[in-house]
Each structure stands twice: as C-alpha cells, then as structure tokens.
Amino acid sequence: MSPEVLTQWRREFHAFPEIGWSEFVTTATLIERLEGMGFAVLSGKAVIHPEFVRGRVQLIVDAGLAAARERGVSEALLERMDGLTGCMAVFDSGRPGPTIALRFDIDCVNVNESTAPDHIPNQEGFASTNPGYMHACGHDGHMSIGLGVAQWVMDNRERLKGKVKLLFQPAEEGVRGARPMAESGILDDVDYFACAHLSFSASSGTVIAASTGFLCTVKIDIRFRGKPAHAGAEPHLGRNALAAACHATTQMLGISRHGEGMTRVNVGVLHAGEGRNVTPANAEMQVEVRGETEKINTFMVDEVMRIAQGVASGFDVQLETEIVGEAVDLICDAEMADHVMAVAREHPAITEVLPTKPLNGSEDATILARRVQAHGGKAVYFIIGADRTAGHHQAEFDFDEKQLEIGVELFAGLLLRMAS
Numbered sequence: 541m542s543p544e545v546l547t548q549w550r551r552e553f554h555a556f557p558e559i560g561w562s563e564f565v566t567t568a569t570l571i572e573r574l575e576g577m578g579f580a581v582l583s584g585k586a587v588i589h590p591e592f593v594r595g596r597v598q599l600i601v602d603a604g605l606a607a608a609r610e611r612g613v614s615e616a617l618l619e620r621m622d623g624l625t626g627c628m629a630v631f632d633s634g635r636p637g638p639t640i641a642l643r644f645d646i647d648c649v650n651v652n653e654s655t656a657p658d659h660i661p662n663q664e665g666f667a668s669t670n671p672g673y674m675h676a677c678g679h680d681g682h683m684s685i686g687l688g689v690a691q692w693v694m695d696n697r698e699r700l701k702g703k704v705k706l707l708f709q710p711a712e713e714g715v716r717g718a719r720p721m722a723e724s725g726i727l728d729d730v731d732y733f734a735c736a737h738l739s740f741s742a743s744s745g746t747v748i749a750a751s752t753g754f755l756c757t758v759k760i761d762i763r764f765r766g767k768p769a770h771a772g773a774e775p776h777l778g779r780n781a782l783a784a785a786c787h788a789t790t791q792m793l794g795i796s797r798h799g800e801g802m803t804r805v806n807v808g809v810l811h812a813g814e815g816r817n818v819t820p821a822n823a824e825m826q827v828e829v830r831g832e833t834e835k836i837n838t839f840m841v842d843e844v845m846r847i848a849q850g851v852a853s854g855f856d857v858q859l860e861t862e863i864v865g866e867a868v869d870l871i872c873d874a875e876m877a878d879h880v881m882a883v884a885r886e887h888p889a890i891t892e893v894l895p896t897k898p899l900n901g902s903e904d905a906t907i908l909a910r911r912v913q914a915h916g917g918k919a920v921y922f923i924i925g926a927d928r929t930a931g932h933h934q935a936e937f938d939f940d941e942k943q944l945e946i947g948v949e950l951f952a953g954l955l956l957r958m959a960s
C-alpha cells in the first residue's frame with residue numbers, strides 16, 4: 541500500500557469529520573471503497589443491534605443524513621445503512637482456518653479545529669470543513685489503516701486461510717457504538733480480535749503490544765422533572781428540579797472511594813431552570829463513573845442511581861435515567877500480545893517494543909474484545925506510536941502520517957502469523 545494513498549485517504553476523512561451516530565458520509569465512503577476492492581460489506585441492523593444503541597441523538601442523526609444527501613450519498617446506500625452508521629467488510633478465503641476480526645473506529649470529536657497557520661491541516665489544505673467537529677483523536681488515521689489492511693488482504697488473498705472481518709465501528713467517543721455492534725452477534729464466531737490506537741503515549745517508532753489500565757465506565761444521563769410555580773406568590777406549589785440536581789451533584793461527588801481499586805465520578809453537565817421567578821421544573825445532568833474492575837464500576841453506578849432516586853423522592857420530582865455509553869476493562873491475551881511483539885520486532889522502522897503500558901482511559905473496543913473472549917477467542921489492544929503536535933482531543937492535534945503505513949504492515953504481519 542503506497543504511503544501517498546494512505547495519507548490521501550486519511551486527509552479525506554479528516555476534511556469531513558462526523559460525530560458519533562452521524563457518520564453517514566464516512567460510512568458511505570468506506571462501503572464504496574471496500575466493495576470496490578471486492579469485499580462483501582454489511583451495514584445497518586446486520587452490524588448494529590438497535591436495542592443496544594447508546595447515546596444516539598436524533599437531531600444529530602438528522603443533521604448527518606442531511607449532510608450526506610447534500611454531499612451526494614445515494615439513497616440506495618442510505619437505505620442500506622437504515623439510519624445506523626458503521627459497517628463490516630468480510631473476506632472468506634474458502635479455506636479452513638481461524639476467523640480474525642480487526643476493529644477500526646470512525647467518529648470524530650466535538651472540537652473546533654485550530655485555525656493557526658502552522659497547523660499542518662491548514663498548511664496542506666485538509667482541515668475540517670464541518671464546523672465544530674474535528675478528527676482530533678486519530679480515528680481518520682485508523683480508517684485509513686483499515687482500508688490499507690483491506691487492500692492488503694485482497695492483494696494477499698491466496699496466502700490467507702479462514703476469514704477476516706474488518707469492523708468499522710461508529711460512535712467510539714462517549715463509548716457508545718461497541719455494545720450494539722457486539723450484540724449484533726457479528727463477533728460470535730471470531731477466534732482472534734485485534735484493535736490498535738495511534739499515538740497516545742507512544743511516539744513514532746514505538747509499539748506497545750498490550751495496553752492495560754482500561755477503566756470500566758458507564759455514562760448516565762439523569763433528568764429531574766418538577767413542577768413550575770410562581771416563585772413569589774405560590775412557591776409551595778412548585779417542585780424544584782434544580783434543587784434536586786444540586787443535591788444529587790454534591791452527594792455523587794461524595795460517593796466513598798472503593799477499597800479494592802480506582803474509582804472516578806464526574807458530573808460534567810448540569811442544566812436547570814427556566815426563568816428567574818419560576819420554580820425550576822427541569823434539570824438535566826450528564827454523569828460518568830469509572831472503576832478499575834466491573835465490580836467496582838457497578839458499585840459506582842449503583843451509588844449514583846441510589847442517590848438520584850433518593851433525591852427525587854426527597855424533592856418530590858420525577859426521575860428519568862438513561863445509560864448513554866459504556867466500556868469495560870480488558871486483559872489482553874498473552875498469545876496475541878506475543879504475536880504483536882514478534883511482528884513489531886521484525887519491522888525495521890520500529891525501534892522500541894514495549895510489552896505493556898497502562899492507558900488509564902476508557903475505550904469501548906473492550907466490549908468487543910470481551911465478547912470474543914467470552915466465546916473462547918483471544919484479544920489484544922495495541923498502540924501504534926506516532927509523534928503528535930498536541931494531546932488527543934485538542935484543537936492543535938495532528939499526528940505523524942508516516943505511521944499509517946507501519947500500522948497497515950503491523951496488522952498485515954498479524955494476519956500472516958495467525959491466518960497463513
């Protein structure tokens with residue numbers, strides 16, 4: 541795969557970033573490229589179980605659909621997506637062998653890209669043309685690598701046995717897209733699962749074979765519904781949702797630490813109230829918890845829910861809760877990590893191979909990996925080092941595009957070791 545093509549693909553994705561569940565242009569591009577290479581490509585409900593879709597906001601979906609139509613995505617393709625983004629390309633060698641799944645995420649983040657003249661996407665003319673949105677986490681690079689691997693699979697089809705499934709997952713940010721993909725069942729025959737992230741804590745030339753320190757997390761939207769009343773004349777007739785949300789916030793921030801491991805709780809958003817002289821009838825909170833293990837994380841979720849219920853009862857307001865995102869922890873399988881290390885060590889451009897390093901974040905590929913492991917398969921999550929100009933999710937973020945080719949070669953090496 542020529543590095544120029546990989547760079548061009550990455551830059552095309554970069555120029556039109558789409559936020560989770562609205563990646564219609566992105567998915568259309570992927571489907572067309574993958575089918576052009578000769579893959580069978582599944583999309584819509586075949587890869588996303590609608591009942592498990594997390595944090596999908598209809599207004600954002602509709603805006604994405606409108607943008608897709610404006611940009612000439614065909615009705616036939618949109619029909620195939622059925623309102624659900626993401627897709628999976630399948631290669632079947634026709635020869636007995638393992639089924640291997642590789643996952644690439646496709647969404648962007650809510651960041652306005654830097655307008656600084658020295659920012660490379662501005663210099664080279666591929667900065668985001670979708671205001672408020674930016675590929676500031678490297679998922680544009682992940683898709684480019686995924687397409688590069690796809691082309692490699694087709695070019696090397698005679699050397700492979702078994703099946704290869706290439707998953708292009710929507711809505712990683714906010715950890716929303718993996719659960720419905722897992723629940724669709726597309727991974728249930730998978731023997732080996734691999735996923736990688738560009739950059740993070742590793743610079744160009746470094747590979748971290750097996751990430752650790754994935755925190756379990758659950759994202760919860762909480763809504764209190766009270767009753768408006770005249771704040772001067774008849775305050776006793778109102779039911780105060782704002783007061784409930786404030787109490788809930790301070791109590792949640794006071795949840796005790798867990799003795800068996802790391803915990804986090806954050807109330808990131810609190811919107812409440814309608815007017816100065818009206819008892820506030822509506823309050824909305826965006827809350828997240830994290831835990832080192834599923835047990836600890838469940839403790840945090842239970843505490844948050846209990847507080848919300850207690851406060852709702854105390855202030856006599858209605859309560860609605862909605863889980864809008866989730867991820868679990870992951871222990872990479874040693875067998876897979878060994879394969880990654882062996883492939884990385886053989887690569888002339890890789891100068892440092894670390895067996896492991898903690899990520900200390902959350903990533904919903906863990907849900908896909910867990911699904912594979914639950915069926916007796918093996919999984920790994922590795923880091924492809926890449927120099928970057930700023931931290932992930934920052935407006936100045938950009939990464940070393942030379943690592944795209946290395947990413948393709950690492951995945952190709954893995955496929956050769958496991959499926960030839």
Ligand SMILES: [Zn+2]
Pocket residue numbers: 677678679712737
């Ligand atoms: Zn990311």
